[in-house]
Amino acid sequence: MSDAPNSQSIQRRGLMLVLSSPSGAGKSTIARTLLEKDKGLSLSVSVTTRQRRDSEIEGVHYHFVSETEFKRLRDSDGLLEWAEVHGNFYGTPREAAEQALSEGRDMLFDIDWQGALQLQDKMAADVVSIFILPPSFEELRARLNRRAEDTAEVIEKRLANAAEEMSHWGEYDYVVVNEDLNIAFSSVKSIVDAERLRRDRRPGLFGFIESLSKGS
Ligand code: ADP
Numbered sequence: 309m310s311d312a313p314n315s316q317s318i319q320r321r322g323l324m325l326v327l328s329s330p331s332g333a334g335k336s337t338i339a340r341t342l343l344e345k346d347k348g349l350s351l352s353v354s355v356t357t358r359q360r361r362d363s364e365i366e367g368v369h370y371h372f373v374s375e376t377e378f379k380r381l382r383d384s385d386g387l388l389e390w391a392e393v394h395g396n397f398y399g400t401p402r403e404a405a406e407q408a409l410s411e412g413r414d415m416l417f418d419i420d421w422q423g424a425l426q427l428q429d430k431m432a433a434d435v436v437s438i439f440i441l442p443p444s445f446e447e448l449r450a451r452l453n454r455r456a457e458d459t460a461e462v463i464e465k466r467l468a469n470a471a472e473e474m475s476h477w478g479e480y481d482y483v484v485v486n487e488d489l490n491i492a493f494s495s496v497k498s499i500v501d502a503e504r505l506r507r508d509r510r511p512g513l514f515g516f517i518e519s520l521s522k523g524s
Pocket residue numbers: 329330331332333334335336337338451452454455486487488489490
């Protein structure tokens with residue numbers, strides 16, 4: 309049997325899908341749906357010093373760590389990027405992300421604009437970044453209240469930070485307004501599908517085209 313590359317096995321580099329938004333715009337909801345429907349994508353589980361919400365599971369949504377542990381990780385170069393957001397520390401564990409990418413697996417990063425900038429600086433060719441916006445400020449407030457996972461004080465702090473966070477929309481490759489969840493999800497999925505087909509992300513095309521050409 310020939311071991312020439314076929315159209316199914318064309319080698320591709322893993323992409324780093326970065327989703328950011330002001331808190332409450334729906335980024336985690338879109339990320340969750342994407343992870344359920346797209347088995348080629350895995351989530352980068354961040355470390356955080358934030359308190360765990362009732363609905364969150366250690367190791368699934370975050371690795372919840374003390375500030376001492378966070379600083380130990382950060383200072384031993386264990387984080388690919390990190391930032392202080394709404395008064396807590398968050399960071400991306402280096403090892404899991406680097407391993408996925410080296411194996412050509414795609415990873416989703418639910419991180420803020422500071423982290424997105426750091427990944428864009430370090431790994432520009434692999435990063436695809438999407439900024440999710442709410443349809444209005446009133447709806448952003450309503451979603452944070454409906455989520456009912458944070459105290460009133462935390463919600464106010466997040467709303468107060470929203471304008472500053474949204475001012476970074478121009479640093480992203482794509483912007484999606486999450487009014488209707490199904491439409492927003494389809495937009496994000498289309499971006500991922502198209503980015504996977506980019507020529508410069510598919511070094512395996514060289515061998516595939518060579519084998520096609522030999523057959524002609
Ligand atoms: P983020 O991760 O951006 O902070 P979430 O994904 O937690 O936001 O969404 C905040 C709340 O808004 C959740 O209760 C979620 O179910 C809800 N939500 C998300 N998208 C929509 C939408 N398009 N329409 C209405 N509610 C939404």
